[in-house]
Amino acid sequence: MSPALVELRNISVSFGGVKAVDDVTVDLHPGEVVGLLGHNGAGKSTLIKVLSGAYHADRGEIFINGEKAAIANPRDARRYNIETIYQTLALADNLDASANLFLGRELTTSFGALDDVRMEAETREIMGRLNPNFRAFHAPVIALSGGQRQSVAIARAVYFNARILIMDEPTAALGVQETKMVADLILKLKAEGIGIFLISHDIEDVFDLADRVAVMKNGALVGTARVDDVSKDDVLGMIILGKCPPGAVRGPGATPEEQLASVAA
């Protein structure tokens, strides 16, 4: 098998005394969607922020296409074509869609000035593909709905040719229809061979989209499983009890069987 697109190996992160992420290992292949599940506070956001360069791992290594990668900040991550759609929408509220889409990577004219007109043209083009209803090109994004804001964030990732896409609870703030729009987008991107980490604390959000799920509890990995090999109830058991079902690959965070037995008794 070809090397994984991404492999996070034995990652640990602590804040003060709290171990937010404890020895977690997960991987991701091209065209694959890996659902990262767990309760609020399980450490999902912290784990992927190591990959996106926002946090430093205290221990562990990152491999991209089988090669060790040094990701010290968000700029490094971008060089590896890693794009992140953050849980707390990482948009500058006071700027408009195209300023946000190109933030940090603005198009400039030949003498170095911002080429706003060209950026707007590109924004109109890509938004026309992703979200044809989008027309508020001059409004600061604070004036947009959650779904429109999310489509700006997604457009940013798509425009810059993400190969690895991290989506941290991308539909948490969205309505039903907008959630469906994001789901369609995920399938479209997956078909283009992009590897996607899809993070959620809600199993319903990811089960239908993901090829595999990885479940975290108290910072540690309970286990990973192909969605075809386990049921929703199995995954719920992983999330709530840390109980690793037979179809899954056991992680260091799985609750030992004897302990589960004593809980059941």
Place this chain on the structure above:
Amino acid sequence: MTEKAETAAEGEAPAHSRNPAAAGEHRPEAGPARGGIRGALRAMEVDMRLIGMVGALALIWIVFDLFTGGTFITPRNLFNLTVQTASVAVMACGMVFVIVARHIDLSVGSVLGFIAMMMGAFQADFIPQYLGFDHPATFVLTILFGVFIGLIVGALQGFLIGYLTIPSFIVTLGGLLVWRGAAWWVTEGRTIAPLDANFRVFGGGIGGTLGATWSWVFGAVAIVAIVAFAINNRRMRMHFKFPLKPVWAEITNAVVLSGAVVAFVWVMNAYPVPERAARRIAEARGIPIPESGLDWAQGIAVPVVVVALVALAMTYIAQRTKFGRYVFAMGGNPQAAELSGIDTKRMTLYIFMLMGALAAVSAVIASARLQSAANDLGTLDELRVIAAAVIGGTSLAGGVGTIYGAILGALVMQSLQSGMALIGIQTALQSIVIGSVLVLAVWIDQVYRKRIGD
């Protein structure tokens, strides 16, 4: 998504020039088109806050004119007003960036004093040792020296704020004391005079104005720039097939702006140079004096030209450069800026260096105007500068502010001060009025923002 949000946010936007500097406001496109004056203003995409500020300024002028029996709105008083506003206006441009990026600079008045003293000592004590007095290169070297010091002071403060993450309020509060003290140390309190003759031109006093012809040239250049900018903007939008403003709106915009330029030049040219001063200049320059005497117009003061250039440059930086875009992004959402790969530490350093350089420019204007450098120069300027920016619509919450707003804000502050002085209101009462106006202006602005916000 609610029905309301849908229609509000997705209504097609009319074309207008991009203006991240005003991006915190809700744009006219957010609502349905309306007829009448409001509709026309919408089509012209005028910033409603700008209209409000110009209206407030007009009101202040008219009221003072009535109270002073017609001496406020005279070429002489308006000329003086522009000269008095210049120093604060220049620094207010920098303060917009500082505040937009969610910082504050309380040290600008002291930095101005320190740099003025350094430049004073440099041109009056140091340079003459090598070049003699009033050498033509003296003012250039002095200004470069001052700007250099401004950059150093700004870099020092910016480093403490950006890299050591000490709050800007504390660093610059410390700076307020440090640089005022440093200003005294330069000469141990001695006032430096006289300053270099060419340097004094920047004060806008005698010999410090453009005169009639050059003022008209200045106005003509401004008008050409206004028209060229509008045409270029429209052409770009046509090229990309974006929606366009109606032609009548473009023309009205250009005519109003050009009209303002013409009116300004005309008023400045209506203020004559006093006969005695004109004679002195004519003699110094070897110009023959006619029988009928010298009827020279002051024209635009040199410090006002400096303000115009600074404002133009700063507006360009705010709207057309990555640096400006990042300043606004930092103010809108510092985390987002960081996650987008913007080096916010270095940005902070640069923002304060820019502020320092502009404090140096203001120091040139302020000391040239007084024709001397004293260590109390610029005292309380930090408050005037911050007030100008805030009255001009810069939000202390960050992310929102405009350069032209800050300059109008400076003009409002100075108009109030000069007007009250003309009427003969006691200084104590002047302070009370200005302080109250500041609070009132910010409150009105907040209410305005909230109303158009939902």
